[in-house]
Amino acid sequence: KEKEVLGYYLSSHPLAEYESTLKSCCTSYSIGAKSLAHRTEVWMGGVVSSIKIAHTRNPKPDSPTKYANFDLEDLEGITRSIAWPNTYERYAPWIVADAIVLVRGRIDKRGEEEINFIVDEVIPIAEVETRFTSGLTILFDESKHSQDTVNRLAEVLRGYPGDRELQFEVKMASGSLVHMTSTKHKVNITPELRGRLDDLLGESSHRLRMNKPSVNNDNGNGNGGYPKRRQG
Incomplete structure (x- = not known):
């Protein structure tokens, strides 16, 4: 809330307390993620903010439709992140404003510098250690x-x-x-x-x-863990 009102943190950054833990577990950070290859799997940590909820078009019967776009902010910057319906349905309790989380996902390149982070797993900071x-x-x-x-x-x-x-x-x-x-x-x-x-x-x-968590960057199926058709 402090940053939402002022545009910056007047007191210390909320991640400062967890900097050592996140450093031990993250395999990438917001700045470095921009230079990674498309579909690279990484673990990133940060504060959840700027959440926007939307629904997929033409969903399959009995399938979840709600998904979330949100910012994942670490000490270096912000990564725009997407939790598609199946992921959001499972991890919605932790995709909330000001939550500090560790996230596993894949880099979705949108240009030389622009990326999205496609979320596969969310772990609240209290469970990381x-x-x-x-x-x-x-x-x-x-x-x-x-x-x-x-x-x-x-x-x-x-x-x-x-x-x-x-x-x-x-x-x-x-x-x-x-x-x-x-x-x-x-x-x-x-x-x-x-x-x-x-x-x-x-x-x-x-x-x-x-122990730094493992990642799987074997994209032998040709889609790197992505749905064959992009939802939305």
Whole structure:
């Protein structure tokens, strides 16, 4: 709403908080996407805005007709995006104004610089970390954290058993860094766990290890995942 009224963000950009997460997951950004080949599949993240809902002409019986045109804005610029009816029907709850999302889709070239982004999948930012996180690295400073803190940390971690790899990066009193991977324990990385780690060890006491999502750019069917006839 702030940008809608003023034309720009008076406070910090809404993506600033998620910049690290999106950087780990995006395979392209708004500026770079313009130079990609037609039908290249990419993951892009951003804020949804300027949504326009329309209906396809001459739809098939019992098929959805409503589709959405919208802007996907990242920290570099804006990409005009289209979610055709089947996609929009599935992901409509997240194609709303000011939603921060990660989107999989394909580049639709409309000239040297002009592109559309044909949407295939939309993931709300709240689910991105859960889906693509492979592990957790806890940052520990020997000069700041006591043995009692180590014991309390172990107690906290025992409360969140899971399947994500657990690593430690320990800054020794000498200044050297030691990296260790737990062979006995894996964790369930939740917002609650992350909050407790910050409370115990201080802010920025840990970082997530993210797997960049895969893309499929095998266009062997000749249409790169597009419908044979463009809807609309």
